[in-house]
Amino acid sequence: MIEAIRECLGQEMEADNRVVVIGEDVGVLGGVFRATDGLQARFGKERVVDMPLAEGVIVGSGIGLAMSGLRPVIELQFLGFGHQAFHQIGQQVARLRYRSQGRHALPLVIRSPFGGGVRTPELHSDAFEAFYTHTPGLKVVAPATAYDAKGLLAAAMESDDPVLYLEPLKGYRLTKDEVPDERYTVPLGKLRVAREGADVTLIAWSAAVNVAERAAEELSEQGISVEVLDLRSLNPLDIVGISESVAKTGRVAILHEAPLTGGFGGELVATIQQECFYSLEAPIIRISAPDTPYPLGGVEDLYIPDVDRVVAEVVALAKASA
Amino acid sequence: MSESRFLPNFEPIAPFSRLTDSGILDSGESPMSDDAVLEALRYMMLTRVFDDKATSMQRQGRFGTFSSVRGQEASVVGAASALDPTKDWIVPQYREFPALIRHGYPIENFALYFMGNPKGGTIPPNVNMLPMQISLAAQIPQATGLAWGLKMQGGDGVVITFFGDGASSEGDFHESLNLAGIMKAPVIFFLQNNGWAISTPRENQTAARSFAERAIGYGVEGVMVDGNDLLAVHEVTKQAVAKARAGRGPTLIESVTYRTGAHNTADDPTRYIDQQELEKWQQKDPVERIKNYLRSRGIWNENLEQELLDSCAAQIDAAMEIARNTPLATSDALFDHVYAEPPQRMLDQKRDWANRNGDAR
Known part of the structure; x- marks a missing residue:
């Protein structure tokens, strides 16, 4: 997946010289995950910029760069x-179009x-997407596959709206699929x-899609047909598809x-019960981390929902009735 | 002490000024022509007329909470008058009415904004400014990025950003000076030290003896100027603009002035301001000071004053009339311009809100 992201950045920078990449360690090092590897050598220090370690001014100056006519990609x-x-993402990035009445x-x-x-x-590891989906004016996407990583990034860079593009830390090297040149x-x-099925709809995004697909495979062996939806985009949300x-x-x-509490799953539950109430045969369930801070690495496998837990919960759901 | 391992304390610097408190120019040449001073004075008087009008309308419930410029007119106008509106940018806070108007932002939009109509936020396409900033210091990184971006694209535009002594305690200020120094961004950080952040005195913002000297820590030049001296503010800002335009990087200007009015129309400064100190600063009124200068030049008289006041009043009245006659915003104003390509869900909400609120469509 990381290669797909890098390839997309290179192609977009090639096609449009207004694209600049700014962030911490994005230049010589090529990013701590190498998403920008080689870009500074290709496009120069002016367009691939190692920034001082201050996230506020990285995003805030990115706003200024955009207003000057450039198309910044901030890492x-x-x-x-x-x-x-x-404060720059929530109150500034997301609102400046509105506050300037489109100017x-x-x-x-x-x-x-x-x-x-x-x-x-x-x-380093929290899944904070819900903070940002509660921010009108900001689009939020979270690809799960390398193919989508490239295509969604290109779409995000093409968009005139600000986009928060979330990359699955775990999927960077683990996720491998065909990506057109x-x-x-x-x-x-x-x-x-991501997988068609008839008995249960299992909704996920980003790294959780892989867990969902593996769980669906096991569940199919138990005779439960699971349809896995990879949302790809949290705002806008594909309510029709769901x-x-x-x-x-x-x-x-x-x-x-x-x-669990305040997670984006709650938004989905509310939307589905409103849109699909008469289709529902059982209460909607949420499979999530507990309401605790993200733990140290030694216990994170107990924190993040795994395949076994998804299988067990979906088996119970398949038997439940309204 | 030479053997000290610690950096020396900086000698306190005195603000640069050109005029005495009574408006007499020093022995040098004026940095502004008489016409330029007259034009600047008109913006200062226009501001006072606007502030008085808006305050009285606010008391009658016809205008929202807003912050007057009172006491800081020379500071704002002196800075603005050094800019070229065709290529320079203003990234304001919220207390810079005359700078925005000189740059081309319509008075009626300014008024509409404070009357609560989102249409007031409209910035005409040829006016180089960002919206007023309410979140303290958040505009400073944006100004820095804007200046850096203009430079990257080979332009010679310069960006000035306004903020106060209070805002300079925010991280955004420090992060921005640091970045601007690294990038040699053509940006002017115009810090109006007006003595107060609502009720918090300047002493509670920093132990540094001046705000200007903070620039040193970021490899940026700093300068302290008498903010009630139109000529000095203009001169210093003009030099900073020329330096930035020539590619020699940013400047931090500390404009030492005093907020002789309230923080805003909801504030009661009698609870915290020292009356004697206030009166001392009222004696240094920037409008009177520049009028005295013009008197000393023999080009100011009662007739001219009345003429200018009348024309300012007419201009403000006309703008307020336009603002008053602007139809109230419909519910569409909640939704328009939030996105370039709005999500369907928001478009559905826009329709529902319009139906509920009975908009004609």
Whole structure:
């Protein structure tokens, strides 16, 4: 997946000299995960810029770059560091188009790895997506496959709206699938049916999609047919796509890495019960982390929902009745 | 002490000034022509007329909470008058009315904004400014990035950003000076030290003896100027603009002035301001000071004053009339311009809100 992201950045920079990449360690080092490897050598220090370690001014100056006519791509090294820039993302990036009554478009992309499972030090692994989906004006996408990583990034960079582009830390090297060489886009706001099924709809995004697919495989051996939806985009949300699946299955499980309370799963539950109430055959369930801080690496496997837990919960859901 | 391992304390610097408190120019040449001073004075008087009008309308419930410029007119106008509106940018806070108007932002938009109409936020396409910033210091990184971006694209535009002594305690200020120094961004950090952040005195913002000297820590040049001296503010800002335009990087200007009015119309400064100190600063009124300068030049008289006041009042009245006659915003104003490509869900909400609120469509 990391190669797909890097290839996309290179192609977009090649096609449009207004694209600049800024962030911590993105230049000579090529990013701590190598997402920008080789870009500075190709496009120069002016367009691939190692920034001082201050997330607030990284995002804040990115806003200024966008207003000057450039199309910045900002790398936040980890979403866990995003709080140092939260005032710029939440109150500034997301609102400046509105506050200037359309005068200032903000064609900027904030790329950031998030989620756990790779034994990082503390405060690197939280799945904070729900903070940002509660921020009108900001689009939030979270690809699960390498193909989508490339296509969604291209779409995000093409968009005149600011986009938070979340990359699965765990999927960077683990996720491997076919990626065309040529440039293409995957539209923002359209989910992907990762696996078709008839009995239960299992909704996930980012790294959790892989867990969902493996659980679905096991469940099929137990005779339960699971449809896995990869949301790809949290805002805009593909409500039509979700409704079509729920109309077919009548049972819904939502899987996310973030804690339960206030997680994006709650938003999905509310939306589905409103849109699909008469299709539902059982209460919707959420499979998530507990309502506790993200732990140290030695216990993170107990924190993030795994395949066994998803299988057990979906088996119970398949038997449940309204 | 030469053997000390510690950096020396900096000698306190005195603010640069050109005029005495009574408006007499020093022995040097004026940095502004008489016409330029007259134009600047008109913006200062226009501001006072606007502030009085808006305050009285606010008391009658016809205008929202807003912050007057009172006491800081020379500071704001002196800085703005050093800019070229065709290529320079203003990244404001919220207490810079005359700078925005000189740059081309319509008075009626300014008024509409404070009347609570989102349309007031509209910045005409040829006006180089960002929206007013309410979140303290958040505009400073944006100004830095904007300046850096202009430079990267080979332009010679310069960005000035306004903020106060209070805002300079925010991380955004420090992060921005640091980045601007690294990138040699053509940005001017115009810090108006007006003595107060609502009720918090300047002493509670920093132990540094001046705000200007903070620039040193970021490899940026700092300068302290008498903010009630129009000529000095203009001169210093003009030099900073020329330096930035020539590619020689940012400047931090500390403009030492005093907020002789309230923080805003909701504030009661009698609870914390020392009356004697206030009166001392009222004696240094920047408008009177520049009028005295013009008197000393023999080009100011009662007739001219009345003429200018009348024309300012007419201009403000006309703008307020436009603002008053602007239709109230419909519920569409909640939704318009939030996105370039809005999510369907928000578009559905826009329709529902319009139906509920009975908009004609």
